[in-house]
Amino acid sequence: MQKDYKAMWKELDMNLEAHDGLLGVLTDFYRNIYLSQKNRPDGMKYFDFVISEVHGLRIEEIIEAKKQGRKVIGTFCVYVPEELILAVDGVCIGLCAGAEVGFDEAEKYVPRNTCALIKAFMGFKLAGLCPYVQTTDLIVGETTCDGKKKAYELFDEITNGKMYVMEIPNKKGSDGKTLWTKEVKRFAEKLENLSGRKITLENLKHATKIVNEKRKALQRLSMLRAAEPSPISGLDALLINQVSFYDDPVRFTLKVNELCDELEKRIKQGYGVTEKGIPRILISGSPMAIPNWKLHAITESRGAIIVGEESCVGERNFSTLVDEDFTTIEDALNKISQRYMFINCACFTPNNERLTDIENLAKKLRADGIIHYAIQFCTPYMIEAFKVKKHSEKIGLPFLKIETDYSMEDMGQIKTRVEAFLELIDKGTRD
Numbered sequence: 110m111q112k113d114y115k116a117m118w119k120e121l122d123m124n125l126e127a128h129d130g131l132l133g134v135l136t137d138f139y140r141n142i143y144l145s146q147k148n149r150p151d152g153m154k155y156f157d158f159v160i161s162e163v164h165g166l167r168i169e170e171i172i173e174a175k176k177q178g179r180k181v182i183g184t185f186c187v188y189v190p191e192e193l194i195l196a197v198d199g200v201c202i203g204l205c206a207g208a209e210v211g212f213d214e215a216e217k218y219v220p221r222n223t224c225a226l227i228k229a230f231m232g233f234k235l236a237g238l239c240p241y242v243q244t245t246d247l248i249v250g251e252t253t254c255d256g257k258k259k260a261y262e263l264f265d266e267i268t269n270g271k272m273y274v275m276e277i278p279n280k281k282g283s284d285g286k287t288l289w290t291k292e293v294k295r296f297a298e299k300l301e302n303l304s305g306r307k308i309t310l311e312n313l314k315h316a317t318k319i320v321n322e323k324r325k326a327l328q329r330l331s332m333l334r335a336a337e338p339s340p341i342s343g344l345d346a347l348l349i350n351q352v353s354f355y356d357d358p359v360r361f362t363l364k365v366n367e368l369c370d371e372l373e374k375r376i377k378q379g380y381g382v383t384e385k386g387i388p389r390i391l392i393s394g395s396p397m398a399i400p401n402w403k404l405h406a407i408t409e410s411r412g413a414i415i416v417g418e419e420s421c422v423g424e425r426n427f428s429t430l431v432d433e434d435f436t437t438i439e440d441a442l443n444k445i446s447q448r449y450m451f452i453n454c455a456c457f458t459p460n461n462e463r464l465t466d467i468e469n470l471a472k473k474l475r476a477d478g479i480i481h482y483a484i485q486f487c488t489p490y491m492i493e494a495f496k497v498k499k500h501s502e503k504i505g506l507p508f509l510k511i512e513t514d515y516s517m518e519d520m521g522q523i524k525t526r527v528e529a530f531l532e533l534i535d536k537g538t539r540d
């Protein structure tokens with residue numbers, strides 16, 4: 110029997126009636142998509158629990174942290190350095206949303222043809238349905254895509270001036286890198302002022318270690334998906350990556366490593382979540398925020414397995430670590446800033462390194478095909494799909510491009526296209 114959190118949600122000024130409805134829908138959706146999977150590892154029980162308490166226990170923990178004087182920082186992009194937030198003992202929470210919620214409200218502020226990720230984070234707030242945004246002391250935006258940077262101006266009004274925007278260069282030349290390093294330092298100062306805590310060498314070392322360990326655990330999980338048959342479904346791996354943006358980082362790392370121990374045993378026994386020989390798919394493109402499970406659910410229900418995500422809810426979030434070998438605060442901030450410049454987002458021009466990332470990942474995970482996923486109206490990824498397609502052809506991997514939003518209306522159409530794609534792979538395009 111789950112605890113009653115109504116008083117807490119009321120205190121957070123949420124719309125209780127609408128929220129009840131949302132939780133009901135999400136619970137059913139989760140049961141149908143996740144709990145119906147076969148051969149799930151035992152270690153997934155923790156993540157099922159996290160999801161069942163995503164607006165409950167975790168929010169209670171965050172409120173408790175606030176009572177102890179810790180600041181809560183909301184983010185929308187993997188460019189925002191989590192190390193700095195932890196260095197001032199802050200709580201870092203991802204605020205991106207993956208459901209069609211509050212869109213009518215959001216469309217009073219932004220055009221209908223705005224990407225669903227933006228409409229969703231605005232919609233969740235405007236409809237009084239996001240307890241995370243209610244707990245934040247600061248919300249950090251970034252100058253990545255045009256949609257986000259303009260929406261942040263409006264979100265600042267909606268949240269009564271909570272926004273702080275980091276300037277991310279459009280290009281990664283030396284001027285861009287200098288600008289970014291300055292921005293990282295400005296953010297460090299902002300956090301010191303907000304929290305009243307000094308960033309020291311010691312707390313930077315500690316924070317960097319925590320975040321690196323989290324990334325290493327996710328890297329370990331990613332490597333294990335290279336096994337044939339894969340010991341874990343793409344749906345479950347996606348969920349873990351989504352949870353990485355909400356959970357306490359130390360506990361999360363422990364649980365991912367425990368799960369990986371179990372997956373290693375499965376691999377030794379030759380035991381997988383599906384039988385051997387089914388098409389192995391790499392997803393690449395726009396991020397999939399929770400509960401955006403649509404493409405994974407469709408693809409895996411059609412007899413394939415997703416073995417990786419070249420995405421910010423995936424590899425782009427964890428594939429590089431911060432060099433922990435720093436001896437001064439200045440050195441640490443430089444190394445943190447350098448690490449983030451390795452994230453190859455389509456918001457940069459040019460962004461050819463992403464093609465190399467996709468190629469390496471496809472090889473590492475032994476993918477048989479690439480599905481490029483772009484959220485409708487996500488211009489950077491929609492356009493970059495052209496280069497990814499060309500590159501996939503060059504390396505001999507079948508390619509499928511999907512543009513979709515958060516609605517369920519095109520489920521049938523996507524199913525048909527994915528089925529045809531998987532047949533193509535089955536007809537001998539595979540090694």
Ligand code: BJ8
Nearest residue numbers: 186187224253254395421454487
């Ligand atoms: S580093 S991918 S997390 S900006 S909001 S770009 S879906 S139109 S999220 Fe991103 Fe940082 Fe880049 Fe990663 Fe498209 Fe929508 Fe923009 Fe989006």
